[in-house]
Amino acid sequence: MTDDQRQNMPAEAEIPTRYGALRLHVFTDAEGKEHVAAVAGEVRNQRSVLCRIHSECLTSEIMGSLKCDCxxxxxxxxxxxxxxxxxxxxxxxxxxxxxxxNKIRAYALQNEGADTVDANRMLGLPDDLRSYKLAGRILQDIGVLSVRLMTNNPSKISGLSNAGMTVESHEPLICDVDGLASGYLQVKRDRMGHLLPGDWRSPTL
Ligand SMILES: [Zn+2]
Structure with a gap:
């Protein structure tokens, strides 16, 4: 196979996981970063597809950090x-x-008493640089027509809508939170507009 042929081959395959069979689709952005859509069941040309937009968190997902609930x-x-x-x-x-x-630098400042928002500001960084344009494009590429979004973050709903993906409805993502992460979650609620399970009210878009 030539380089060109390989580049033109879709990067997707079904793999067995502890959650059942997932079809992984890999997308490479302009900076060369590889993002993944993990798909269960049929989503192409479907409406109200159950969907989560998740941002990588190496400290929690790989290292087992208890500073957040990612x-x-x-x-x-x-x-x-x-x-x-x-x-x-x-x-x-x-x-x-x-x-x-920068995240680790911010943690060092937090260890000295700053909260997550203040630590970013002390480093001269914005509170939240995440872009959902890419997520909208990935969902369109795998043929999703509209989503039922699992999120505790209202700005994700508007971000995805602005990226051209219809959010039919949304629901909270409730999971057990270790005591150590609860301080971080309080800051996300009080300073960044996130909703914790006890705060959730009927959907407003
Ligand atoms: Zn995290």
Whole structure:
């Protein structure tokens, strides 16, 4: 196979997982970063597809950090689509988009008493650099017509809508939170507009 032939071959395959069979589609962005859509069941030309847009969190998902609940959210979302069908879009945008090194620098400041929002500001970084344009394009590429979004973050709903993907409805992603992450979640609620399970009210788009 030539380089050109390989480049033109879709990067997708079904793999067995603890959540059931998932079809992984890999998308490479302009910077060369590889993002993944994990699909369970049939989503092409479907409406109201159960969907989670998840941003990479190496510290939680790989290292077992208890500073946030990303690993639990990812596992809960994969479990849900494994049972009900749907898609998890996994975006390689560590630390709300600031990158791993800056995230670790921010943790060092937090260890000295700053909260997650203040730490980013002290480093001269915005609160949240994540872009959902890419997620919208990935969902369109795999043929999803509209989504039922699992999120506790209202800005994700508008971000995805602005990216051209219809959000038919949304629902909270509830998972068990370890005590150590609860302080971080309080800051996300109080300073970044996230909703915790007890805060959730009827959907407003
Ligand atoms: Zn995290």
């Amino acid at each position: 690993r639990e959210q990812l596992e809960t979302a994969l479990g849900r689509i494994g049972q009900e069908g749907g898609v998890v879009v996994y975006l390689r945008q560590e630390g709300r988009g600031i990158g791993l090194a």
